[in-house]
Structures are given as C-alpha cells and as structure tokens.
Amino acid sequence: MITVEAQPFAFGFDPVSVALIVIDMQRDFIEPGGFGETLGNDISHMQRAIGPTKTLLELFRAAGWPVIHTRENHAADLGDCPPAKRERGNPSLRIGDDGPMGRILIRGEPGAEIIAECAAREGEIVIDKPGKGGFYATPLADTLSQLGTKSLVLAGVTTEVCVQTTMREANDRGFECLLIEEATESYFPAFKAATLDMIRAQGGIVGWTASLDAFHRAVRNTQQI
Numbered sequence: 354m355i356t357v358e359a360q361p362f363a364f365g366f367d368p369v370s371v372a373l374i375v376i377d378m379q380r381d382f383i384e385p386g387g388f389g390e391t392l393g394n395d396i397s398h399m400q401r402a403i404g405p406t407k408t409l410l411e412l413f414r415a416a417g418w419p420v421i422h423t424r425e426n427h428a429a430d431l432g433d434c435p436p437a438k439r440e441r442g443n444p445s446l447r448i449g450d451d452g453p454m455g456r457i458l459i460r461g462e463p464g465a466e467i468i469a470e471c472a473a474r475e476g477e478i479v480i481d482k483p484g485k486g487g488f489y490a491t492p493l494a495d496t497l498s499q500l501g502t503k504s505l506v507l508a509g510v511t512t513e514v515c516v517q518t519t520m521r522e523a524n525d526r527g528f529e530c531l532l533i534e535e536a537t538e539s540y541f542p543a544f545k546a547a548t549l550d551m552i553r554a555q556g557g558i559v560g561w562t563a564s565l566d567a568f569h570r571a572v573r574n575t576q577q578i
C-alpha cells in the first residue's frame with residue numbers, strides 16, 4: 354500500500370489497482386477561440402493546471418501505472434449532442450460551428466485534441482465522452498473493470514464541471530478517488546476552492562484531495578522514482 358497525505362485524511366492505495374484519469378485537457382477548454390472561451394470564460398486560469406498535470410502524467414508513466422485520458426466531444430453530425438446542450442445560452446459560437454481551431458467540440462477537429470503537453474502516449478487509453486461525466490455513454494466502466502482498477506487519481510479541467518461530475522460518478526461506482534489539487538482548474542477560482550471543499554467534507558463524501566507534492570513524496574518513497 355502507498356499512503357498519501359491527503360484531506361480529509363490519508364489516502365491509501367494499492368499500486369496494482371490504481372489508475373490516473375486526466376479529464377478533458379483539450380485545446381477547446383484551454384486555448385483562445387475554443388469552446389470554453391465561446392461561453393464567455395477567462396481561459397487564462399487553465400494555464401495553471403498544465404505543468405502539474407504533465408508532472409502527474411510523468412509520475413504514472415515512470416511507475417508503469419495505467420493512464421486514461423478523456424475528451425469531451427461530439428460526432429460530426431451532432432447525433433450525440435442533445436439540442437438542450439447545443440442551444441443553451443448565448444455563446445459566441447455553438448457546438449459544431451466553425452471556429453479558429455475547426456468545428457467547436459467536434460471529434461477529430463484540432464480544437465478537440467488534447468494539448469501537446471498532456472497528449473496521450475502510445476498504450477494510453479483515450480475515452481471520448483459526449484457529456485460532462487466520464488461514465489455517461491462511454492466504455493469507461495468496462496475499461497476500469499478490465500484493468501482491475503479500485504483507486505482513481507484525477508486531474509484535468511474544469512474542476513466543478515467535468516472533473517467533479519466524473520469523480521461523483523466514480524465514487525457512486527465504488528472507486529476511491531483522489532483529486533490532485535494543482536492538477537485541476539476552473540474558470541472560477543471560487544468554484545475550484547468550493548469544489549475541493551465539498552469533495553472532502555463530511556468525511557470525504559466524494560473522495561480525497563491532495564497536493565501534487567504529497568502525492569509525489571508518497572510515490573517516491575515507495576517506488577524509488
């Protein structure tokens with residue numbers, strides 16, 4: 354067992370049954386002209402999560418533990434995009450519209466790709482998802498079952514939307530979930546802080562949070578990496 358100094362108390366995991374899931378580190382959420390910016394958000398906040406997420410990816414790769422990436426996206430014909438999602442609000446461009454990085458949030462378009470710093474390596478699993486949660490309408494549950502995963506370490510964007518939704522879905526499915534604090538970001542700093550608080554409140558009602566340094570220390574002590 355590896356024990357990480359975490360909140361609300363220590364997070365223990367068996368290295369044979371841990372996996373990293375990096376949520377939606379896509380150009381559409383992080384770069385100018387993408388989905389996040391069309392919604393009216395200040396995308397500069399996303400920059401803070403890039404370095405820590407890359408470090409976390411490197412830790413998992415060095416340890417030889419499974420890495421899963423998710424991407425929020427839709428089919429070119431929008432067959433998997435509910436009108437309620439596309440027509441919500443008054444964005445500057447809607448899902449499927451042409452933008453500077455291709456069609457907004459459409460699978461295969463440049464904007465829907467994962468940013469270069471966090472791109473999937475050969476052998477890593479990439480899950481395309483039409484919703485905010487990683488389990489809805491995806492093979493993620495089967496993938497984790499095949500891997501024998503019991504503990505999930507989470508990172509990615511945005512904290513209170515796709516990361517929290519996926520973490521709640523995973524918690525309900527019986528996974529023990531640890532969110533790495535620096536490796537996630539929101540367009541709203543107050544929402545990130547509130548999300549971290551609500552995850553670990555009530556004795557870890559949704560799971561645990563830990564600093565990247567605490568996770569690194571725990572792994573280094575036991576794995577010599």
Ligand code: TIU
Pocket residue numbers: 376377382389392425485510511512514515516540
């Ligand atoms: N808008 C927002 O904060 N997030 C999303 O729409 N998707 C994800 O979080 N990936």
